[in-house]
Amino acid sequence: xxVPFLDLKIQNLEERRAILDSxxxxxxxxxxxxxxxxxxxxxxxxxYCGRKFAVSVGSGTDALYLALRAYDIGFGNEVITTSLSWIxxxxxxxxxxxxxxxxxxxxxxxxDSNSVKKLINKNTKAILAVDYTGKxxxxxxxxxIAKENNLILIEDGSQAFGATYFNKRCGSxxxxxxxxxxxxxxxxxxxxxxxxxxxxxxxxxxLISLRYNGTINKEIxxxxxxxxxxxxxxxxILLHRLKRLxxxxxxxxxxxxxxxxxxxxxxxxxIEKDYEKDVYYTYIIRCSHRDELKKFLEDKxxxxxIQHSLLMSEQPAYKNRYKSDTIKAxxxxxxxxxxxxxxxxxxxxxxxxxxxxxxxxx
Ligand SMILES: *Cc1c(COP(=O)(O)O)cnc(C)c1O
Numbered sequence: 001x002x003v004p005f006l007d008l009k010i011q012n013l014e015e016r017r018a019i020l021d022s023x024x025x026x027x028x029x030x031x032x033x034x035x036x037x038x039x040x041x042x043x044x045x046x047x048y049c050g051r052k053f054a055v056s057v058g059s060g061t062d063a064l065y066l067a068l069r070a071y072d073i074g075f076g077n078e079v080i081t082t083s084l085s086w087i088x089x090x091x092x093x094x095x096x097x098x099x100x101x102x103x104x105x106x107x108x109x110x111x112d113s114n115s116v117k118k119l120i121n122k123n124t125k126a127i128l129a130v131d132y133t134g135k136x137x138x139x140x141x142x143x144x145i146a147k148e149n150n151l152i153l154i155e156d157g158s159q160a161f162g163a164t165y166f167n168k169r170c171g172s173x174x175x176x177x178x179x180x181x182x183x184x185x186x187x188x189x190x191x192x193x194x195x196x197x198x199x200x201x202x203x204x205x206x207l208i209s210l211r212y213n214g215t216i217n218k219e220i221x222x223x224x225x226x227x228x229x230x231x232x233x234x235x236x237i238l239l240h241r242l243k244r245l246x247x248x249x250x251x252x253x254x255x256x257x258x259x260x261x262x263x264x265x266x267x268x269x270x271i272e273k274d275y276e277k278d279v280y281y282t283y284i285i286r287c288s289h290r291d292e293l294k295k296f297l298e299d300k301x302x303x304x305x306i307q308h309s310l311l312m313s314e315q316p317a318y319k320n321r322y323k324s325d326t327i328k329a330x331x332x333x334x335x336x337x338x339x340x341x342x343x344x345x346x347x348x349x350x351x352x353x354x355x356x357x358x359x360x361x362x
Contacts, residue, residue: 001300001301001349001352002301002302003301003302003303003340003349003352004303004340005303005304005305005338005340005342006184006340006342007342007344018240019190019237019240022037022233022236022239022240023233023237025037026232026233026236031232032232032233033229033231033232034232035235035236036232037232037235037239038056038232038235040235041054041056041195041230041236041238041239042054042055042235044239045195045197045238045242046197048169048242049170049171049172049177049197050168050169050172051172051177051197051199052199052200052204053199053201053203053204054195054196054197055195055196055204055207055208055211056193056194056195056229056230056235057193057211057229057230058192058211058227058229058230059180059192059194059228060088060156060158060179060181060182060185060194061088061091061092061180062194062211062226062228063158063178063179063180063194063195064088064092064093064128064154064156064178065092065095065096065226065228066207066210066225066228067176067177067196067198067207068092068093068096068098068126068128068154069096069210069225070176070198070203070207070210071152071154071175071176071203073093073096073098073125073126073152074096074097074098075097075098076097076098076123077096077123077124077125077126078098078101078121078123078124078323079093079098079099079100079101079124079125079126079127079128079154080101080102080103080116080119080120080124080126080128081100081101081102081103081111081127081128081129081130081312082102082105082110082111082129082130082132082137082312083102083103083104083105083312083324083326083329084105084109084132084308084311084332085132085156085308085312086158086307086308087308087312087315088158088180089128089312090102090312090315090317090318091317092128092178093128094317094318098125098126099123099322099323100312101119101322101324102311102312102313102318102322102323102326103115103116103119103324103325103326104325104326104327104328105132105326105328105329105332106328107268107332108133108135108270108271109284109332109336110130110131110132110135110137110138111129111130111132111137111138112328113138113141113142115325116142117145118325119323119325120145120149120151124149124151125151126152126153126154127142127146127151127152127153127154127174128154129142129153129155129173129174130156130158130159131155131156131157131158131159131160131163131170132159133160133270133278133280133281133282133283133284134159134160134186134252134278134279134281134282135160135163135270135272135276135278136157136160136163136164136168136170136173136276136278139155139165139168139173139174142173143174146174152175152176153174153175154175154176154177154178155170155171155173155177155178156177157173157177157178157179158178158179158180158194159180159185159186159279159281160186160278160279160281161179161181161185161187161245161279162187162246162249163276163277163278164276164277165275165276166275167275170279171197172197175198175199175200175203176196176197176198176200177196177198178194178195178196179194179195179196179197180193180194181193181194181195181234182194185281186245186248186249186252186279186281187241187245188241189234189237189238190233190234190237191233191234192234193230193231193234193235193238194230195230209222209223209225210223210225210228211225211226211227211228211229212227212228212229213225213226213227248343249279249280251343252279252280252341252342252343253277253278253280255280255283255342255343255350256270256278256280256283256341258347258351259283259285259339259341259350259353259354262354263357266357266358266361267285267286267287267357267361268285268335269285270283270284280341282307282341283338283339283340283341284307284336284337284338285336285357286332286335287335287337288335290306290334290335290337292360293337293357294306294337296356297339297353297356297357297360300356302339302340302353302356303340304337304338304339304340305337305338306336306337306338307336307338308333309333310333311329311330313326313329314326314330339357
Protein backbone atom coordinates (compact mmCIF):
# COMPACT_ATOMS: atom_id res chain seq x y z
CA UNK A 1 0.00 0.00 0.00
CA UNK A 2 1.14 3.57 -0.65
CA VAL A 3 0.21 6.41 1.67
CA PRO A 4 1.12 9.81 0.22
CA PHE A 5 1.69 12.70 2.61
CA LEU A 6 -0.57 14.91 0.49
CA ASP A 7 -2.65 14.40 -2.64
CA LEU A 8 -3.35 17.56 -4.60
CA LYS A 9 -4.93 15.91 -7.66
CA ILE A 10 -8.57 16.80 -8.19
CA GLN A 11 -10.19 13.62 -9.41
CA ASN A 12 -13.64 14.01 -7.93
CA LEU A 13 -15.64 15.04 -11.01
CA GLU A 14 -18.08 17.27 -9.15
CA GLU A 15 -15.25 19.15 -7.46
CA ARG A 16 -13.34 19.44 -10.73
CA ARG A 17 -16.44 20.77 -12.54
CA ALA A 18 -17.05 23.37 -9.80
CA ILE A 19 -13.47 24.62 -10.00
CA LEU A 20 -13.54 24.78 -13.80
CA ASP A 21 -16.82 26.71 -13.59
CA SER A 22 -15.22 29.23 -11.21
CA UNK A 23 -12.33 29.70 -13.63
CA UNK A 24 -14.66 30.04 -16.60
CA UNK A 25 -16.51 32.89 -14.93
CA UNK A 26 -13.24 34.78 -14.67
CA UNK A 27 -12.43 34.03 -18.31
CA UNK A 28 -15.85 35.39 -19.26
CA UNK A 29 -15.52 38.76 -17.53
CA UNK A 30 -11.77 39.09 -18.12
CA UNK A 31 -10.89 41.01 -14.96
CA UNK A 32 -7.85 38.86 -14.29
CA UNK A 33 -6.54 41.08 -11.50
CA UNK A 34 -8.84 42.65 -8.87
CA UNK A 35 -11.95 41.23 -10.54
CA UNK A 36 -15.31 41.01 -8.73
CA UNK A 37 -14.41 37.70 -7.06
CA UNK A 38 -11.63 39.46 -5.14
CA UNK A 39 -14.02 41.76 -3.31
CA UNK A 40 -16.50 38.94 -2.81
CA UNK A 41 -13.77 36.74 -1.35
CA UNK A 42 -12.53 39.49 0.95
CA UNK A 43 -16.00 40.17 2.30
CA UNK A 44 -16.69 36.47 2.74
CA UNK A 45 -13.59 35.66 4.75
CA UNK A 46 -13.70 38.83 6.86
CA UNK A 47 -17.19 37.73 7.78
CA TYR A 48 -16.13 34.10 8.39
CA CYS A 49 -13.39 35.24 10.79
CA GLY A 50 -15.45 37.96 12.48
CA ARG A 51 -13.19 40.77 11.28
CA LYS A 52 -14.14 44.11 9.72
CA PHE A 53 -11.71 43.92 6.80
CA ALA A 54 -9.83 41.42 4.66
CA VAL A 55 -7.17 42.19 2.05
CA SER A 56 -6.28 39.44 -0.40
CA VAL A 57 -2.61 39.18 -1.36
CA GLY A 58 -0.23 37.08 -3.42
CA SER A 59 0.99 34.68 -0.72
CA GLY A 60 1.18 34.04 3.00
CA THR A 61 4.67 35.54 3.01
CA ASP A 62 3.28 38.73 1.44
CA ALA A 63 0.49 38.74 4.02
CA LEU A 64 2.96 38.62 6.91
CA TYR A 65 5.34 41.17 5.42
CA LEU A 66 2.59 43.64 4.54
CA ALA A 67 0.88 43.22 7.94
CA LEU A 68 4.17 44.18 9.64
CA ARG A 69 4.66 47.10 7.26
CA ALA A 70 1.11 48.34 7.90
CA TYR A 71 2.14 48.83 11.56
CA ASP A 72 5.38 50.62 10.64
CA ILE A 73 7.54 47.80 11.93
CA GLY A 74 11.10 48.12 10.60
CA PHE A 75 14.66 49.13 11.51
CA GLY A 76 15.29 49.41 15.22
CA ASN A 77 12.34 47.24 16.19
CA GLU A 78 12.38 43.72 17.59
CA VAL A 79 9.58 41.29 16.89
CA ILE A 80 9.22 38.26 19.13
CA THR A 81 8.12 35.11 17.35
CA THR A 82 8.22 31.36 17.89
CA SER A 83 11.32 29.30 17.11
CA LEU A 84 9.40 26.53 15.32
CA SER A 85 7.57 27.62 12.17
CA TRP A 86 8.01 27.68 8.43
CA ILE A 87 10.85 30.11 7.71
CA UNK A 88 8.51 32.62 6.02
CA UNK A 89 7.53 33.83 9.50
CA UNK A 90 11.07 34.97 10.37
CA UNK A 91 11.81 36.15 6.83
CA UNK A 92 8.81 38.50 6.83
CA UNK A 93 10.17 40.18 9.99
CA UNK A 94 13.74 40.40 8.71
CA UNK A 95 12.61 41.82 5.34
CA UNK A 96 11.09 44.86 7.07
CA UNK A 97 14.48 45.57 8.64
CA UNK A 98 13.27 44.57 12.12
CA UNK A 99 15.01 41.89 14.19
CA UNK A 100 13.29 38.57 14.76
CA UNK A 101 13.68 37.34 18.36
CA UNK A 102 12.95 33.64 18.82
CA UNK A 103 10.91 32.41 21.78
CA UNK A 104 10.76 28.88 23.13
CA UNK A 105 7.84 26.49 22.58
CA UNK A 106 5.69 24.21 24.73
CA UNK A 107 4.89 20.50 24.39
CA UNK A 108 2.05 21.44 22.02
CA UNK A 109 4.77 22.88 19.73
CA UNK A 110 3.33 26.39 20.00
CA UNK A 111 4.96 29.52 21.42
CA ASP A 112 5.56 29.62 25.19
CA SER A 113 4.11 32.83 26.63
CA ASN A 114 6.58 32.80 29.57
CA SER A 115 9.46 32.80 27.15
CA VAL A 116 7.86 35.73 25.29
CA LYS A 117 7.70 37.74 28.54
CA LYS A 118 11.41 37.18 29.20
CA LEU A 119 12.39 38.48 25.76
CA ILE A 120 10.57 41.83 25.92
CA ASN A 121 12.77 44.94 26.11
CA LYS A 122 12.55 48.60 25.10
CA ASN A 123 13.05 47.78 21.42
CA THR A 124 10.28 45.22 21.26
CA LYS A 125 7.44 46.44 19.07
CA ALA A 126 5.36 43.38 18.25
CA ILE A 127 4.67 39.71 18.85
CA LEU A 128 4.20 37.55 15.76
CA ALA A 129 2.40 34.46 17.05
CA VAL A 130 2.04 31.38 14.85
CA ASP A 131 -0.89 28.95 15.08
CA TYR A 132 1.44 26.02 14.49
CA THR A 133 0.20 22.58 13.31
CA GLY A 134 -3.35 23.94 12.81
CA LYS A 135 -3.91 24.89 16.46
CA UNK A 136 -4.52 28.45 17.65
CA UNK A 137 -1.65 29.29 20.04
CA UNK A 138 -2.15 30.65 23.60
CA UNK A 139 -3.87 33.84 22.44
CA UNK A 140 -5.42 34.73 25.82
CA UNK A 141 -1.98 34.98 27.43
CA UNK A 142 -0.44 36.73 24.42
CA UNK A 143 -3.27 39.27 24.23
CA UNK A 144 -2.67 40.25 27.89
CA ILE A 145 1.09 40.42 27.42
CA ALA A 146 0.68 42.61 24.33
CA LYS A 147 -1.73 44.94 26.16
CA GLU A 148 0.44 45.25 29.28
CA ASN A 149 3.54 46.05 27.25
CA ASN A 150 1.91 48.13 24.55
CA LEU A 151 2.92 45.72 21.77
CA ILE A 152 1.23 44.96 18.48
CA LEU A 153 -0.01 41.38 18.29
CA ILE A 154 0.09 39.75 14.86
CA GLU A 155 -1.37 36.31 14.21
CA ASP A 156 0.20 34.00 11.62
CA GLY A 157 -2.84 31.79 11.05
CA SER A 158 -1.49 30.16 7.88
CA GLN A 159 -1.83 26.62 9.19
CA ALA A 160 -4.98 27.01 11.25
CA PHE A 161 -7.67 28.69 9.14
CA GLY A 162 -10.96 27.20 10.38
CA ALA A 163 -9.61 26.35 13.86
CA THR A 164 -11.22 27.82 16.99
CA TYR A 165 -10.03 28.79 20.48
CA PHE A 166 -12.68 29.55 23.10
CA ASN A 167 -15.11 29.56 20.14
CA LYS A 168 -13.24 32.36 18.38
CA ARG A 169 -11.88 31.64 14.94
CA CYS A 170 -8.31 31.70 13.73
CA GLY A 171 -7.91 34.97 11.84
CA SER A 172 -9.65 36.98 14.55
CA UNK A 173 -6.82 37.25 17.10
CA UNK A 174 -4.58 40.21 17.78
CA UNK A 175 -4.48 43.47 15.87
CA UNK A 176 -4.03 41.79 12.52
CA UNK A 177 -3.88 38.25 11.10
CA UNK A 178 -2.00 36.86 8.12
CA UNK A 179 -3.10 33.69 6.36
CA UNK A 180 -1.50 31.58 3.64
CA UNK A 181 -3.66 29.78 1.11
CA UNK A 182 -0.81 27.98 -0.63
CA UNK A 183 -1.78 24.60 -2.11
CA UNK A 184 -0.53 22.64 0.92
CA UNK A 185 -2.64 24.49 3.45
CA UNK A 186 -6.02 23.31 4.73
CA UNK A 187 -7.80 26.25 3.09
CA UNK A 188 -5.86 26.20 -0.15
CA UNK A 189 -5.90 27.93 -3.51
CA UNK A 190 -4.54 26.30 -6.68
CA UNK A 191 -1.40 28.38 -6.58
CA UNK A 192 0.13 31.03 -4.34
CA UNK A 193 -2.35 33.16 -2.38
CA UNK A 194 -2.75 34.78 1.02
CA UNK A 195 -4.97 37.12 2.99
CA UNK A 196 -4.75 39.67 5.77
CA UNK A 197 -7.53 40.32 8.29
CA UNK A 198 -7.89 43.41 10.47
CA UNK A 199 -10.42 45.73 12.11
CA UNK A 200 -8.78 49.14 11.73
CA UNK A 201 -9.88 51.16 8.68
CA UNK A 202 -6.59 53.10 8.55
CA UNK A 203 -4.57 49.88 8.54
CA UNK A 204 -6.87 48.48 5.87
CA UNK A 205 -6.34 51.51 3.61
CA UNK A 206 -2.59 51.31 4.13
CA LEU A 207 -2.64 47.62 3.13
CA ILE A 208 -4.54 48.36 -0.08
CA SER A 209 -1.74 50.74 -1.01
CA LEU A 210 1.08 48.49 0.24
CA ARG A 211 -0.07 45.51 -1.80
CA TYR A 212 0.33 47.49 -5.02
CA ASN A 213 3.77 49.07 -4.86
CA GLY A 214 2.76 51.55 -2.18
CA THR A 215 0.62 53.52 -4.59
CA ILE A 216 -2.51 55.58 -4.20
CA ASN A 217 -5.00 55.49 -7.09
CA LYS A 218 -2.57 53.07 -8.81
CA GLU A 219 -0.31 55.94 -9.94
CA ILE A 220 1.17 57.94 -7.07
CA UNK A 221 3.75 56.03 -5.04
CA UNK A 222 3.83 57.17 -1.42
CA UNK A 223 6.14 54.47 -0.03
CA UNK A 224 8.16 51.64 -1.59
CA UNK A 225 6.47 48.26 -1.51
CA UNK A 226 5.99 45.13 -3.58
CA UNK A 227 3.30 43.92 -5.97
CA UNK A 228 1.36 41.45 -3.87
CA UNK A 229 -2.12 41.17 -5.31
CA UNK A 230 -4.05 37.91 -5.45
CA UNK A 231 -5.15 36.62 -8.88
CA UNK A 232 -8.90 36.79 -9.47
CA UNK A 233 -8.84 33.10 -10.41
CA UNK A 234 -7.47 32.16 -6.99
CA UNK A 235 -10.18 34.23 -5.27
CA UNK A 236 -12.82 32.43 -7.36
CA ILE A 237 -11.40 29.04 -6.36
CA LEU A 238 -11.13 30.02 -2.69
CA LEU A 239 -14.75 31.22 -2.71
CA HIS A 240 -15.82 27.82 -3.94
CA ARG A 241 -13.55 25.98 -1.52
CA LEU A 242 -14.83 27.79 1.55
CA LYS A 243 -18.11 25.90 1.07
CA ARG A 244 -16.41 22.56 1.59
CA LEU A 245 -13.94 23.70 4.26
CA UNK A 246 -15.96 22.58 7.27
CA UNK A 247 -16.40 19.04 5.85
CA UNK A 248 -12.74 18.84 5.05
CA UNK A 249 -11.79 19.86 8.59
CA UNK A 250 -14.27 17.32 9.97
CA UNK A 251 -12.53 14.54 7.99
CA UNK A 252 -9.08 15.60 9.21
CA UNK A 253 -10.36 15.61 12.79
CA UNK A 254 -11.86 12.14 12.35
CA UNK A 255 -8.51 10.89 11.06
CA UNK A 256 -6.76 12.51 14.03
CA UNK A 257 -9.12 10.76 16.49
CA UNK A 258 -8.27 7.37 14.93
CA UNK A 259 -4.57 8.04 15.44
CA UNK A 260 -5.21 9.42 18.97
CA UNK A 261 -6.87 6.19 20.07
CA UNK A 262 -4.57 3.68 18.41
CA UNK A 263 -1.19 5.35 18.99
CA UNK A 264 -1.77 6.26 22.62
CA UNK A 265 1.06 5.24 24.92
CA UNK A 266 3.37 4.48 22.01
CA UNK A 267 4.33 7.98 20.88
CA UNK A 268 3.66 11.54 22.08
CA UNK A 269 0.35 12.71 20.58
CA UNK A 270 -0.92 16.16 19.58
CA ILE A 271 -2.48 17.92 22.57
CA GLU A 272 -5.96 19.42 22.13
CA LYS A 273 -7.60 21.16 25.10
CA ASP A 274 -11.39 21.27 25.48
CA TYR A 275 -11.46 24.95 24.47
CA GLU A 276 -9.51 24.27 21.28
CA LYS A 277 -10.68 22.88 17.97
CA ASP A 278 -7.70 22.19 15.74
CA VAL A 279 -7.72 21.66 11.98
CA TYR A 280 -4.73 19.29 11.94
CA TYR A 281 -2.75 20.94 9.18
CA THR A 282 -0.18 18.44 10.39
CA TYR A 283 -0.54 15.53 12.79
CA ILE A 284 2.79 15.58 14.59
CA ILE A 285 3.83 12.69 16.79
CA ARG A 286 6.79 12.95 19.14
CA CYS A 287 8.80 9.77 19.15
CA SER A 288 11.96 8.00 20.16
CA HIS A 289 14.16 6.68 17.32
CA ARG A 290 12.48 9.23 15.04
CA ASP A 291 14.84 8.89 12.07
CA GLU A 292 14.66 5.07 12.15
CA LEU A 293 10.86 5.21 12.30
CA LYS A 294 10.78 7.61 9.34
CA LYS A 295 12.94 5.22 7.29
CA PHE A 296 10.87 2.20 8.38
CA LEU A 297 7.63 3.89 7.27
CA GLU A 298 9.19 5.08 4.02
CA ASP A 299 10.18 1.48 3.18
CA LYS A 300 6.54 0.52 3.72
CA UNK A 301 5.35 3.21 1.27
CA UNK A 302 4.25 5.67 3.94
CA UNK A 303 5.40 9.23 3.28
CA UNK A 304 6.16 11.36 6.36
CA UNK A 305 7.78 14.76 6.89
CA ILE A 306 9.76 16.50 9.58
CA GLN A 307 8.34 19.99 9.98
CA HIS A 308 10.83 21.36 10.55
CA SER A 309 14.16 19.70 11.08
CA LEU A 310 15.82 23.07 11.77
CA LEU A 311 14.37 25.66 14.11
CA MET A 312 14.13 29.07 12.44
CA SER A 313 16.77 30.31 14.87
CA GLU A 314 19.13 27.54 13.70
CA GLN A 315 18.83 28.29 9.98
CA PRO A 316 22.07 29.61 8.42
CA ALA A 317 20.31 32.93 7.73
CA TYR A 318 19.59 33.48 11.42
CA LYS A 319 21.90 31.32 13.52
CA ASN A 320 23.79 33.20 16.23
CA ARG A 321 22.65 36.51 14.84
CA TYR A 322 19.61 37.18 16.98
CA LYS A 323 18.53 36.67 20.57
CA SER A 324 16.69 33.47 21.28
CA ASP A 325 15.38 31.23 24.04
CA THR A 326 14.99 27.77 22.58
CA ILE A 327 16.00 25.13 25.11
CA LYS A 328 12.75 23.15 24.94
CA ALA A 329 12.42 23.69 21.21
CA UNK A 330 15.86 22.21 20.58
CA UNK A 331 14.86 19.00 22.30
CA UNK A 332 11.36 18.77 20.78
CA UNK A 333 12.55 19.34 17.22
CA UNK A 334 14.55 16.11 17.36
CA UNK A 335 11.45 14.07 18.23
CA UNK A 336 8.82 15.37 15.83
CA UNK A 337 7.42 13.54 12.82
CA UNK A 338 4.37 14.49 10.71
CA UNK A 339 2.34 11.47 9.59
CA UNK A 340 -0.25 11.64 6.77
CA UNK A 341 -3.55 13.21 7.93
CA UNK A 342 -5.10 14.71 4.77
CA UNK A 343 -8.79 14.45 3.97
CA UNK A 344 -8.39 12.08 1.02
CA UNK A 345 -6.93 9.26 3.12
CA UNK A 346 -8.99 6.08 3.18
CA UNK A 347 -9.62 4.26 6.45
CA UNK A 348 -7.47 1.34 5.22
CA UNK A 349 -4.57 3.72 4.74
CA UNK A 350 -4.90 5.16 8.26
CA UNK A 351 -5.11 1.62 9.63
CA UNK A 352 -1.98 0.69 7.70
CA UNK A 353 -0.07 3.68 9.14
CA UNK A 354 -1.20 2.72 12.64
CA UNK A 355 -0.20 -0.95 12.23
CA UNK A 356 3.15 0.00 10.76
CA UNK A 357 3.98 2.28 13.70
CA UNK A 358 2.86 -0.46 16.12
CA UNK A 359 5.06 -2.94 14.29
CA UNK A 360 8.08 -0.61 14.55
CA UNK A 361 7.81 -0.21 18.31
CA UNK A 362 7.32 -3.97 18.95
C1 LIG B 1 2.86 28.35 4.73
C2 LIG B 1 3.22 29.26 5.80
C3 LIG B 1 3.64 30.58 5.56
C4 LIG B 1 3.96 31.12 4.20
O1 LIG B 1 2.94 31.09 3.31
P1 LIG B 1 3.22 31.11 1.71
O2 LIG B 1 1.83 31.27 1.19
O3 LIG B 1 3.82 29.81 1.36
O4 LIG B 1 4.06 32.27 1.42
C5 LIG B 1 3.88 31.40 6.65
N1 LIG B 1 3.74 30.97 7.90
C6 LIG B 1 3.35 29.70 8.19
C7 LIG B 1 3.21 29.28 9.61
C8 LIG B 1 3.11 28.80 7.14
O5 LIG B 1 2.78 27.55 7.44
